[in-house]
């Protein structure tokens with residue numbers, strides 16, 4: 223916190239274009255935090271309850287950023303087993319109960335993520351999280367990892383009437399953080415994040431180490447980065463300008 227305040231006090235709002243403080247909005251699963259270990263454990267807990275064999279984390283990873291239903295449907299598909307809708311809903315309940323109780327057992331911030339947050343804060347950026355997790359679970363996870371106080375807003379799929387890729391989720395997060403979408407950028411790991419940014423008319427960065435940086439996501443991203451090392455304030459300000467925002 224003292225570090226953040228030092229960074230903020232070093233810059234005046236007049237240092238930014240039109241005096242607007244920029245905001246970097248981060249996706250959570252697969253972007254800031256590697257949640258796949260605990261999501262896989264929760265999935266395997268559900269499969270075990272139904273006498274099914276466990277699945278390995280590498281198989282689950284591409285589905286990990288698309289929610290518990292997507293993971294459960296995929297796992298039943300791999301096992302060639304029917305999954306009726308009512309059973310899926312019971313599984314989701316079990317999944318979420320287990321997940322909440324074990325949310326930060328194996329989950330950690332991706333390499334370089336915390337340092338990138340430090341850099342951006344020191345450069346005067348506001349930070350926020352826009353995730354398709356529930357707002358409550360996102361806050362529980364970020365609290366457990368000691369990261370939540372860094373963010374001016376943490377918004378989940380249930381914070382607004384619509385979720386990513388609907389621009390109301392991303393736009394609502396930016397507004398709740400006290401920022402403006404004309405000086406904002408979205409950093410994520412899936413096509414859902416890139417599409418949300420495009421729908422709001424802002425720049426996006428695709429972190430290609432994430433869970434599902436597929437062709438569609440790559441084609442939609444303003445910039446693709448393989449690691450956090452290159453995620454700098456300078457780059458994000460340039461992307462905001464080139465997206466026509468902030469001008």
Ligand SMILES: O=C(O)COP(=O)(O)O
Nearest residue numbers: 250251287289353354355
């Ligand atoms: O839980 C999900 O559906 C995905 O979460 P994310 O938006 O943080 O990647």
Ligand SMILES: [Mg+2]
Nearest residue numbers: 249251252287
């Ligand atoms: Mg994600």
